[in-house]
Amino acid sequence: MRVSFLFSEVTTGLRRNLTMTVAMILTTAISLALFGAGLLVVQMADKTQKIFLDRVEIQVFLTEDISSLDPECEQELCSTLRTDLENTDDVVSVQYLSRDDAVLDATERVFADQPELAELVSPESFPASFKVKMSDPSSFAIIQTDFAERPGVDSILNQQDLVERLFGVLGGIRNAAFAIATIQAVAAILLIANTVQIAAFTRRTEVGIMRLVGATRWYTQLPFLLEAVVAAIVGAALAIGGLFAAKSLFVDDMLAEVYGANIVARITDSDILLVAPFLVLVGVGMAAITAYATLRLYVRE
Numbered sequence: 001m002r003v004s005f006l007f008s009e010v011t012t013g014l015r016r017n018l019t020m021t022v023a024m025i026l027t028t029a030i031s032l033a034l035f036g037a038g039l040l041v042v043q044m045a046d047k048t049q050k051i052f053l054d055r056v057e058i059q060v061f062l063t064e065d066i067s068s069l070d071p072e073c074e075q076e077l078c079s080t081l082r083t084d085l086e087n088t089d090d091v092v093s094v095q096y097l098s099r100d101d102a103v104l105d106a107t108e109r110v111f112a113d114q115p116e117l118a119e120l121v122s123p124e125s126f127p128a129s130f131k132v133k134m135s136d137p138s139s140f141a142i143i144q145t146d147f148a149e150r151p152g153v154d155s156i157l158n159q160q161d162l163v164e165r166l167f168g169v170l171g172g173i174r175n176a177a178f179a180i181a182t183i184q185a186v187a188a189i190l191l192i193a194n195t196v197q198i199a200a201f202t203r204r205t206e207v208g209i210m211r212l213v214g215a216t217r218w219y220t221q222l223p224f225l226l227e228a229v230v231a232a233i234v235g236a237a238l239a240i241g242g243l244f245a246a247k248s249l250f251v252d253d254m255l256a257e258v259y260g261a262n263i264v265a266r267i268t269d270s271d272i273l274l275v276a277p278f279l280v281l282v283g284v285g286m287a288a289i290t291a292y293a294t295l296r297l298y299v300r301e
Helices: 002-016 018-055 064-069 076-086 099-110 137-147 159-202 204-212 217-254 256-260 269-298
Strands: 058-062 091-097 129-134 153-158
Touching: 018 159, 018 217, 018 269, 058 076, 058 137, 076 091, 076 129, 076 137, 091 099, 129 137, 137 153, 159 217, 159 269, 217 256, 217 269
Parallel strands: none
Antiparallel strands: 058 129, 058 153, 091 129
């Protein structure tokens, strides 16, 4: 009997304030969708970071005298540097690039699609260098500390710095999504509070009669709380469906080229399914807490 009464009251309440219920659902859905988008960007950034860190190399550029006079890295200064690099902790491999090797790498890989720039490349454009692959790219400080001031070393480039700049951009997108989601969440909270107040006001006579015949305050207020929770669940379902739709209709097409080049990690349906429970929990929690606080503060019946 009590379950059927609660079901009837919740259904009636949602229908009675239909326009506000729809507005509450849509506002909640937009807020949760943006929050979900931020979580997906975080996942994508984490997976992309793993992709790039596997490729990260440290490049030790050599001075002009080695680049010009020792193209095969056979003299003592260059060969000693190479040996010491190979014996450094966490170093997996060391590859020597002469000036000619660097030119070949630039023309065939870096400027492969830009022949007009490839024609401008000359041996004098590049110094000789060592490409150092490490088991843990975060150990760059070891190379920097031990070799930056060594004779024959001109400078050291850590590609991880470039990777971190890319993740700075992804972080900015994530922060923007979270900021907009927060604004939408505030709007949703205010709308939920307003809807609960109006619903309680329109049914104040019914609630008063129930209290006179012995119903507890919690029992009379439970239908209003459930209305907000049901609206939040519907909003969360719309948000999850919207993420699936946006991925299939827009994101996959927009990022097809960078996905194909393995520049950023792909957002998959599994990623959305992973964040879906969080969206439901956040939506239900936000609605339940807001409704409960509103009833305690503003409804005295």
